[in-house]
Every structure is written in structure tokens, then in C-alpha cells.
Amino acid sequence: MSALPDRAVAMLAAVHATPGLTRAEASRLLGIGSGAATEVVGRLVAERLVTEGPSTPGGGRGRPTRPLIAHPEGPVVLAAIITHEAWRVDAVELGNDPLASTAGRHTGAPETAVLADLARAVGDLRNRFGGRVRGLGIGAPGIVLDERYVNAPGLGWTDVDLATMCADAELFIADNDATLGALAESTRGAAVGARLALHLRVDAGLGGAVVDEGRLVPGARGTAGEFGHLPMGDPAVRCPCGAGGCWGTAVDGGALARLLGEPEPPDPVTYARQVLARAGTGDHAARAAVDVAAEALGRGIAGLVNALDPDVVTLGGLGADLLAAAPDPLHTACRAGLMRFRRATPPPVVPARLGEDGPLTGAAERAWGRWWGELRR
Numbered sequence: 001m002s003a004l005p006d007r008a009v010a011m012l013a014a015v016h017a018t019p020g021l022t023r024a025e026a027s028r029l030l031g032i033g034s035g036a037a038t039e040v041v042g043r044l045v046a047e048r049l050v051t052e053g054p055s056t057p058g059g060g061r062g063r064p065t066r067p068l069i070a071h072p073e074g075p076v077v078l079a080a081i082i083t084h085e086a087w088r089v090d091a092v093e094l095g096n097d098p099l100a101s102t103a104g105r106h107t108g109a110p111e112t113a114v115l116a117d118l119a120r121a122v123g124d125l126r127n128r129f130g131g132r133v134r135g136l137g138i139g140a141p142g143i144v145l146d147e148r149y150v151n152a153p154g155l156g157w158t159d160v161d162l163a164t165m166c167a168d169a170e171l172f173i174a175d176n177d178a179t180l181g182a183l184a185e186s187t188r189g190a191a192v193g194a195r196l197a198l199h200l201r202v203d204a205g206l207g208g209a210v211v212d213e214g215r216l217v218p219g220a221r222g223t224a225g226e227f228g229h230l231p232m233g234d235p236a237v238r239c240p241c242g243a244g245g246c247w248g249t250a251v252d253g254g255a256l257a258r259l260l261g262e263p264e265p266p267d268p269v270t271y272a273r274q275v276l277a278r279a280g281t282g283d284h285a286a287r288a289a290v291d292v293a294a295e296a297l298g299r300g301i302a303g304l305v306n307a308l309d310p311d312v313v314t315l316g317g318l319g320a321d322l323l324a325a326a327p328d329p330l331h332t333a334c335r336a337g338l339m340r341f342r343r344a345t346p347p348p349v350v351p352a353r354l355g356e357d358g359p360l361t362g363a364a365e366r367a368w369g370r371w372w373g374e375l376r377r
């Protein structure tokens with residue numbers, strides 16, 4: 001396919017963001033006239049990128065309108081995620097509606113076995129969708145360098161090249177799961193429309209990202225957002241990163257275990273979920289530990305709000321669970337740490353709307369974004 005004009009790519013991205021958009025809505029959104037919109041839609045339909053759905057009654061004026069939707073033979077991206085215990089690959093069409101999904105578990109399996117399983121799943125989906133596949137985005141729970149090499153202490157992976165699971169490296173793009181969760185919340189979740197959004201995800205560690213008007217702030221090497229390693233925790237506690245006093249060590253499963261006087265859990269995420277469940281069923285010690293971790297999360301959020309000035313803070317993973325379990329300790333600690341001028345209108349601190357699907361949705365968004373760039377070339 002030849003390069004598309006910028007306005008055609010913008011129209012494609014608009015249909016992706018809002019499937020069912022009408023031609024009139026799209027032309028308003030893009031700031032182009034109806035003649036130009038008709039021409040652009042004609043091109044996109046001819047290239048089998050979008051199609052027009054069945055007529056629906058128009059917005060009150062009685063004129064039928066045909067919504068723009070994904071073409072049934074149109075582009076597909078593969079979105080994959082690796083967590084500490086499982087993996088999943090989805091094939092999604094424009095608008096991120098899933099067409100197929102494959103998943104597996106991998107606890108304790110070596111990286112080569114996990115990547116071989118993923119490569120098989122990706123290969124099966126590529127066979128099934130053939131030339132329709134325009135990209136593969138993948139999220140991993142670790143630092144991702146150069147959009148492919150992952151260092152994930154929780155998995156015991158060092159400099160693992162994720163691109164080996166995809167035969168066409170040029171289709172491939174990898175990123176940190178918390179960063180992808182941030183992108184997903186800003187495109188389809190609780191931070192849509194925010195000028196500056198801060199997303200924090202607590203899992204085995206604490207990560208996140210800043211999204212500036214819908215665009216990730218990636219840092220020079222693509223590794224920005226390691227907020228869990230700000231020294232806002234107990235300096236006496238060593239973090240697996242090598243530093244002391246990291247904030248992440250004050251809010252995770254390890255923190256809950258220390259507060260409860262229990263041994264360091266081998267699987268801190270599962271352990272934290274168990275403690276949250278105990279707190280919910282009237283275990284006072286668990287309740288108190290959850291409150292202290294929620295306060296530590298709230299205090300750190302205040303520091304980031306003071307520094308970054310976001311208009312919304314979204315919490316994913318165990319962060320959302322701590323917010324649900326102990327909203328008052330979290331909000332009170334956050335408020336106490338805010339600069340006075342911020343207290344009248346503090347940014348809302350809310351759970352991520354996409355929940356555990358956030359990083360996978362973000363992986364799809366990264367793949368689509370990469371493809372939009374290619375179409376413009």
C-alpha cells in the first residue's frame with residue numbers, strides 16, 4: 001500500500017479511537033469539509049481499511065448516516081502481555097475489538113520456553129490473519145530498552161530479546177507493562193481527555209508513566225516512569241534495584257509482610273492479594289497493614305502531584321486494590337502531602353478503568369501508533 005495522506009491516517013486513527021463515528025463527525029473532528037471527508041473515506045474504503053456500517057437514523061434531522069467501522073478484511077494488530085505467572089496474545093481489529101486470543105501459564109519456566117510458547121501463539125495468529133497483521137505490541141513486567149530488550153528481576157530475566165518471538169522484527173514493539181497501562185488509560189480509560197495524566201501501577205514493583213495530551217513521556221531511553229524507585233520509603237529497606245528506601249518497597253507485598261511480621265513472600269503479588277482478602281474479612285492486623293501501605297501510597301502520590309501537576313492520577317494493579325480497600329487512609333495521606341495551593345482542587349486519584357486489561361490494550365495502541373507512522377512515510 002502506498003503512503004496515505006496525513007488526513008487519511010488521521011481519519012483512520014479517529015475511527016480506531018471511536019468506532020461508529022459518522023463521516024460528518026469525522027470531518028468536524030479533523031477540521032475538513034464534507035467533500036474532503038467523502039474523498040478520504042472513499043480512499044480508506046477502497047484500501048479495505050474501514051467500511052461503512054448499516055444506515056442508522058441521523059442525529060435528530062432524519063437523515064440516515066452510516067457509521068465508519070473496521071473493515072471485515074481490514075488491518076489487525078497483535079497485542080501481547082507477559083506477567084509474572086502467565087502470558088496472553090490477542091488479535092484485535094481497528095477499535096481494539098478482539099478477534100482471537102491465546103493464553104498460557106509459565107510459572108517457573110525458563111525464558112526460552114516462555115518465548116517459544118509466545119512465538120507459537122504469534123505464528124498461529126499470523127497464519128490465521130495473514131497479510132492483515134500490521135504490528136505486534138508486547139508488554140513485560142520490567143525495564144524495556146530499545147523497545148525490545150527486557151530486564152525483569154521478578155522473572156529472573158536479564159537482557160532478554162523479546163523480538164525473537166516475531167519473525168518480522170520491523171512489526172515489533174515492546175514496552176514496560178505499567179507504561180502501556182498508562183497509555184491505555186489515556187486512550188480508552190479513566191484519563192481520556194486529561195492534559196497531563198499520571199498512571200501508577202503496583203505489581204511486584206511500582207511503575208507508571210506520565211502521559212502529556214495523550215502522548216507518553218518516554219524519557220531519553222524509553223525507561224521513564226520508575227516512580228517506585230524514588231526514595232520515599234524506609235531508608236533501612238533495601239530494594240532489589242540496589243538502592244535503599246525505594247517507595248515501591250513501602251507499598252508492595254513485601255511491605256505488608258514486614259508490617260505483619262511475616263517472612264518475605266516469594267510471590268509478593270499473590271501474598272498482597274491474600275492480605276487484602278484477610279483485611280476484608282475482619283483480620284485486624286491485616287487491616288492495619290493495608291492502611292499503612294495505602295498511606296505510603298497516598299504520601300508518594302502527593303509528592304508526584306506536587307512535582308508533576310497532573311490533572312488526574314490513575315492507579316492500576318495492587319494500587320487500585322489498595323485504593324478500594326483503604327480509600328480514607330490513602331486520600332488523607334495524599335492530601336496532607338499536597339502543597340497548600342493544590343488542596344482546594346486536588347487531582348482525582350481513581351482506579352484504572354481498564355483494570356488488568358490495561359497493559360494489553362496499551363500494547364495494541366503502541367502497535368497501531370507505530371503503524372500510523374509507517375503509513376505516513
Ligand SMILES: [Zn+2]
Pocket residue numbers: 228229239240241242243246
Ligand atoms: Zn529501587
